[in-house]
Amino acid sequence: MRLPLVAGNWKMNKRIAEGRALARAVAEGVARLGGARGRAEVVLGPPYLALPAVAEAAAGSGLGVAGQDCSPEKDGAFTGEVSAAMLKDAGATHVILGHSERRELLGEADALVARKASAALAGGLLPILCLGEALPLRQAGKTLDHVGRQIRESILAAFPSPPEGLIVAYEPIWAIGTGVTATPAQAQEVHAFIRSRLGEIYGVDWAAKTRILYGGSVKPDNAAELFAQPDIDGGLIGGASLKSEDFLAIVGAALTAR
Ligand code: PGA
Secondary structure, three states: OEEEEEEEOOOOOHHHHHHHHHHHHHHHHHHOOOOOOOOOOEOOOOHHHHHHHHHHOOOOOOOOOOOOOOOOOOOOOOOOOOHHHHHHHHOOOEEEEEEHHHHHHHOHHHHHHHHHHHHHHHOOEEEEEEEOOOHHHHHOOOHHHHHHHHHHHHHHHOOOOOOOOEEEEEEHHHOOOOOOOOOHHHHHHHHHHHHHHHHHHHOOOHHHOOOOEEEEEEEEEEHHHHOOOOOOOOEEOOHOOHHHHHHHHHHHHHHOOO
């Protein structure tokens, strides 16, 4: 009942022309795979400056386009910020929020992530809201406590009632960009926990239809195994989203995983 979703997070990579070329290559590749409509959702996450060109290149292909962040504010004196409405105007359909690189490198706290998520949904973008623990927390056996707190403070704090269209991404920080992937069983355990907590908060029907993506060193050779887990509904892909062949292989895995 949940359509798998594969989203690329290009991070701070790709100039405008490179982004356009990658978007075209992915759109053509997805068409070669028989098209994604009704079978999976595929989303590209370029940096802001390449986003309009990527949206244009993806137009008509059914691919979604995600911003990598957005302001919690609507308009006004917020130097350097980009609002949800601006992203939507430029062609975005989704926005990645609360990524661990922003949380860890830029000090984004759950309360800010919650305000951004609320602004995104109000502005017509589907948030892909990232959660995940650093290695010391996992080693201390505190993964579920930590993720549970993030659910309360960055999701429940933003949405007292069920947020239609919210997408969650579980990304263990120790697996991001390191080549170390969570095992399918490790990831499944946390995904099942997230779905059950969301079910307690928003109801089991809402939780049963909500996508929970896995992120952290997803590659063509491990995607199928991860996506076959019952509570893993696709992936948020960093490094492997920068090459069309790798990203398309991962999309292919999502199309056939379940
Ligand atoms: P990675 O990044 O696939 O390069 O590990 C994932 C992410 O940060 O979203």
